[in-house]
Amino acid sequence: MGLEALIAAFFAVLNGGSLLYLMTGVMLGLTFGVIPGLGGTTALALLIPVTYTLEPLDAMYLAGGVMGATSFGGSISAILLNTPGTAPNAATTFDGYPLARQGKAGMAIGAAATASALGGLIGLFTLLLFIPIARDVVLSFGSSEFFLLTILGLAAIAVSVKGKLLRGLVAACIGLLLAFTGANQFTGDTRFTAGIDYLWDGIPLVPALTGLFAISQMIELALKGGSVAEDGGEVAPKMKITGVGAGILSVFRHWTVLIRGSVIGTVIGAVPGLGGTVAAFLSYSSTAQTAKDRDTFGTGNIKGVIAPEAANNAKDGGSLIPTVAFGIPGSAETAIFLAILVLHGMEPGPTILLQHEREVYGLIVALTVSAVGASIIGLLFSRVLVLITRIDVNIVVPVVVTLSLTGVYVLEGRMADVLLSVLMGILGYLMIRFDYPRLTLVIALVLGETAERSFHQIRLISDGQVIEYMFGRPISIILIVAIVITFLLPAMRSLPARRRRARPGE
Amino acid sequence: MLDTESTKAPAAVTSIWPAVVLLVFACVMLAVSWGYPPVAARFPVMVASAMIALTFLDLWSRSGLPGADAVTTIGGAEFRRREMMHNPSFANQAECVGWIALAFALMATVGILAASPIFAAAFVRLRGKRTLAVAAIVGLGVLGFQFAVFEWALDYELYRGLLSSSGGVSAW
Numbered sequence: 001m002g003l004e005a006l007i008a009a010f011f012a013v014l015n016g017g018s019l020l021y022l023m024t025g026v027m028l029g030l031t032f033g034v035i036p037g038l039g040g041t042t043a044l045a046l047l048i049p050v051t052y053t054l055e056p057l058d059a060m061y062l063a064g065g066v067m068g069a070t071s072f073g074g075s076i077s078a079i080l081l082n083t084p085g086t087a088p089n090a091a092t093t094f095d096g097y098p099l100a101r102q103g104k105a106g107m108a109i110g111a112a113a114t115a116s117a118l119g120g121l122i123g124l125f126t127l128l129l130f131i132p133i134a135r136d137v138v139l140s141f142g143s144s145e146f147f148l149l150t151i152l153g154l155a156a157i158a159v160s161v162k163g164k165l166l167r168g169l170v171a172a173c174i175g176l177l178l179a180f181t182g183a184n185q186f187t188g189d190t191r192f193t194a195g196i197d198y199l200w201d202g203i204p205l206v207p208a209l210t211g212l213f214a215i216s217q218m219i220e221l222a223l224k225g226g227s228v229a230e231d232g233g234e235v236a237p238k239m240k241i242t243g244v245g246a247g248i249l250s251v252f253r254h255w256t257v258l259i260r261g262s263v264i265g266t267v268i269g270a271v272p273g274l275g276g277t278v279a280a281f282l283s284y285s286s287t288a289q290t291a292k293d294r295d296t297f298g299t300g301n302i303k304g305v306i307a308p309e310a311a312n313n314a315k316d317g318g319s320l321i322p323t324v325a326f327g328i329p330g331s332a333e334t335a336i337f338l339a340i341l342v343l344h345g346m347e348p349g350p351t352i353l354l355q356h357e358r359e360v361y362g363l364i365v366a367l368t369v370s371a372v373g374a375s376i377i378g379l380l381f382s383r384v385l386v387l388i389t390r391i392d393v394n395i396v397v398p399v400v401v402t403l404s405l406t407g408v409y410v411l412e413g414r415m416a417d418v419l420l421s422v423l424m425g426i427l428g429y430l431m432i433r434f435d436y437p438r439l440t441l442v443i444a445l446v447l448g449e450t451a452e453r454s455f456h457q458i459r460l461i462s463d464g465q466v467i468e469y470m471f472g473r474p475i476s477i478i479l480i481v482a483i484v485i486t487f488l489l490p491a492m493r494s495l496p497a498r499r500r501r502a503r504p505g506e
Numbered sequence: 507m508l509d510t511e512s513t514k515a516p517a518a519v520t521s522i523w524p525a526v527v528l529l530v531f532a533c534v535m536l537a538v539s540w541g542y543p544p545v546a547a548r549f550p551v552m553v554a555s556a557m558i559a560l561t562f563l564d565l566w567s568r569s570g571l572p573g574a575d576a577v578t579t580i581g582g583a584e585f586r587r588r589e590m591m592h593n594p595s596f597a598n599q600a601e602c603v604g605w606i607a608l609a610f611a612l613m614a615t616v617g618i619l620a621a622s623p624i625f626a627a628a629f630v631r632l633r634g635k636r637t638l639a640v641a642a643i644v645g646l647g648v649l650g651f652q653f654a655v656f657e658w659a660l661d662y663e664l665y666r667g668l669l670s671s672s673g674g675v676s677a678w
Binding site: 159164166167168169170173174176177180184189191192215218220222224392394395397399401402403405406410413414418422432433434436451452 | 519589614
């Protein structure tokens with residue numbers, strides 16, 4: 001059944017219109033990836049209203065095109081301008097920019113393009129292998145497991161935003177409280193509506209996400225000022241782009257680095273909240289630490305480009321594993337992907353794989369084609385794309401703000417959505433400013449309803465004996481143990497360092 | 507490098523006030539949640555209570571009181587890997603938020619199609635200090651895009667503003 005959906009999705013891409021959506025997504029993804037501060041999340045948030053008019057499968061192609069292309073787009077500005085387009089590309093600057101300064105920018109871009117494409121394909125291949133298993137796992141889960149999974153997902157995300165566990169959990173609580181707004185699904189009682197009719201149906205996901213990601217990012221960018229490529233007031237010099245072929249071949253020569261990076265990316269991507277930045281840095285550091293020529297890392301070693309790029313793209317396939325298996329978004333991008341599903345009348349949650357197989361496979365095909373297509377297009381247009389980063393942010397900001405607010409209005413034709421988006425934008429900015437991770441709030445907002453529904457179901461099934469019921473189910477016990485370990489991880493990691501600090505002379 | 511950045515987190519970011527505001531918010535949410543019928547209140551009360559405990563720990567970690575360092579380390583409350591590394595003035599932040607509010611206010615009063623180019627041009631000219639010609643080009647570009655995509659291609663009538671439409675705010 002899965003294979004049929006995969007083949008159908010693949011042939012649907014060959015249809016002229018669908019391919020056009022996919023390629024549009026790739027171009028948008030590359031453009032938004034190249035511009036530091038924007039990235040794939042903003043691009044997807046802006047695209048949500050546009051997908052409203054599309055067939056669900058075409059919407060997946062558009063979203064998949066963006067998701068698959070932003071990572072490579074970000075590596076172009078990382079290599080040429082020493083300014084990572086997206087956060088994970090920061091690891092690429094360590095060796096990409098020194099290579100570019102040595103006149104080997106083309107080699108670095110060629111290696112980044114090939115590693116991105118192959119890393120992405122390996123990640124998606126892993127996802128395809130996992131899907132048949134995931135179906136059986138999902139079917140064996142009950143409300144107890146789904147409730148615990150949402151808690152585990154939130155815990156993993158809060159823990160993963162390093163150095164922000166407490167603030168991550170606080171943000172998750174805000175997200176949950178926002179998710180409870182509106183009529184309770186069990187009793188019909190309205191909560192936190194302040195007498196506003198608009199809030200009876202709860203906080204709509206799309207305006208909230210647009211505000212939290214697009215608007216807040218624009219406020220932050222406007223405050224930064226200058227052009228997006230500026231770093232400390234200096235614009236990086238222009239680079240020549242030659243030697244692309246040598247860069248492509250270098251990936252095959254260092255195939256072990258590619259495989260290692262892809263595996264790290266897929267595994268890290270599968271853990272909700274860890275994301276591309278952790279994957280890219282972990283891949284880079286593990287490659288640098290184990291290489292014989294480790295002293296050359298940071299001065300222009302091509303393996304320092306291959307490792308993070310392979311991991312960064314492989315994480316896309318990995319992050320879809322919790323999304324398609326359990327309806328738990330593994331990243332901000334996949335949270336927005338779930339919002340697109342909502343827009344098309346699909347319920348995000350554990351049954352997503354069972355009910356929306358066609359769309360899930362459509363996204364996988366789109367990501368596969370996008371991973372390869374973005375690298376080819378990116379190589380062809382890298383000179384043009386990098387010019388985008390020289391645009392004044394004071395031009396980018398009003399354009400993105402007006403387009404995103406218009407897009408939010410077009411969805412339902414409600415100005416209240418636009419107002420909500422603005423308020424969420426301000427909230428999102430305050431979270432950026434005071435270092436509260438937005439991701440945990442968003443994931444909690446998405447999962448809140450599922451968590452509450454599952455909890456009420458457990459209470460009904462267990463006749464109020466929730467704890468006893470959970471401890472009577474082996475999978476639930478495993479999940480409880482996993483939650484406890486997840487919460488203890490930061491303390492376990494930091495205790496040895498504290499002990500060392502406590503002992504003078506060491 | 508990250509640790510160095512951590513120590514440079516602005517005082518406004520590391521001060522107790524963000525935690526105090528959130529603690530008050532959590533207390534208000536708990537009080538409101540208690541007012542709901544038992545089943546509807548159960549989850550919000552749990553979450554608001556948890557938030558009070560977490561914001562209290564957040565507050566403690568920022569306070570410099572005995573044990574604050576331990577709470578910071580064990581609870582993972584350091585200021586590392588911050589998204590926003592620059593430290594704008596309050597006036598600058600208020601101005602930027604004000605611009606976003608202005609965008610909405612314009613859209614609400616004169617409508618989206620008219621407000622978008624006005625806002626874009628005004629932002630480029632006044633905030634960006636670019637020439638009038640650049641501001642006009644950006645404004646016209648936004649207008650052209652909005653009209654071509656939404657009004658013409660999608661045949662969608664964008665909001666015309668409180669001044670031109672009936673129903674007032676209640677129609678939102």
